[in-house]
Amino acid sequence: MRYLDEFRDPVLAKRLVAQIRRSARRSWTIMEVCGGQTHGLLRYAIDVELEGVVHLVHGPGCPVCVTPLESIDFAQRLALQPGVLVTSFGDMLRVPGPHGSLLELKARGANVRVVYSPLDAVDLARRYPDYQIVFFAVGFETTAPATALAVLQAASENLTNFSLLVAHVRVQPAMEALASMPDSRVQGFLAAGHVCTITGYASYEAFVERYQLPVVVTGFEPLDLLHGIWACVRQLEVGSAQVENCYRRSVRREGNLRAQQLVGQVYQICDRPWRGWGIIPGGGLQLRPEWREFDAEVRFASLLESVVNEPSECRSADVLAGRIKPTECPAFAVRCTPDRPLGAPMVSSEGACAAYFRYRTACTWCDSLRDSAVADDRLRTTAQRVREDTAAASVRRGYHER
């Protein structure tokens, strides 16, 4: 596929790995912000290839993972109402809530449907005028233009049976929270390429000034990731802290102004609780007052309830802040698997726990890097470490044999 294959060239990937290893005179800790990048890094074994030179910590960039349990609980109560149909992306519907996941509720008769786009939910509202269609709007700045567009389309067609349960989050406030944590080990950031496609990266200029940490806007394919890491390492080696754009084919400094305008028309910035983190100032988006009629929390206010308790065993907050690797969570691959997840990071296609389960407990290496004897050896040592807990290993084997 054009614009994918060019960025998966195994020969260049290897040379970039070599270059990074050469450039680094010590080991650097770099956080990739976006969960999509986490999956890319693990899928292509880049973390393993760079072991000892670049320590990659995985960031909070999985919107599903940070959606508060209260919102999931509310969505579940909505789905159980007669005449209400709750829609969202598949990942969101699989996250365990207080009464199982939304898809499990569906199996018990609740009205839940996976959609590919929020605009498909608007389409459902057109087709089923007798149903109240609620779209559970999760996602970072990347997704907000799509949900804003859904509201604008519904408004332009006077669809009174469409509403949004808004759980949108913003990346930069979370990066600020991370950078100010006293125990933060992060020395540089790979900023999320598709978030920056919308927002641009001008706002990171003040960030790097303030925290003196380099920020490199990075894409998602193996060469993009390696290119971003290389740029970050180069900056770290010379003690520089600047914003650099390594995803130029999609990201411009000012971002996508048309998308920003749509988002600004429909949403305003608000403080928002992040699951496991507490309230992040400016960490979310909410509908502007003039669009309140499209707010499911207003339309179904009577169903809103108070605090829901987190399952105590899940260490997702530590995973999302890069404090521990998923494999350090005692439940990982033992009591928590993608089939029976305890926490959101094991569910989402961007969750770090799911990435480790998928790429570090099974030998699904990318062909491009598989031929490297050293890489195989490194996988073995990583895999051995992953399997230290023998009980976990046997559960995992059981899982794969099924």
Place this chain on the structure above:
Amino acid sequence: MCLGIPGKVVRWLCREGVAAAAEIEFESVRRVCHMACVPEAEEGDYVIVHAGIAISRIDPQEVVRFQEELANSKLHDEWPLTETAGGELP
């Protein structure tokens, strides 16, 4: 969740405001995607699509620049080093 997939604009269907839409070709499927955020894309251009809407037009010049940058920078070929033998995968 921020997954974005490149696709080729095959045919504009509507260029009006919030209803803007075009047919986009991905590897082997075609899908109607919303284009309100990328009105400048022309047929034949590639766009990145996320959650059913195009979020950017891929700049082909930047792709060439990226490739040239990698080709011109003196990348080293010496890694992986040869002394380490691979082991049996567990």
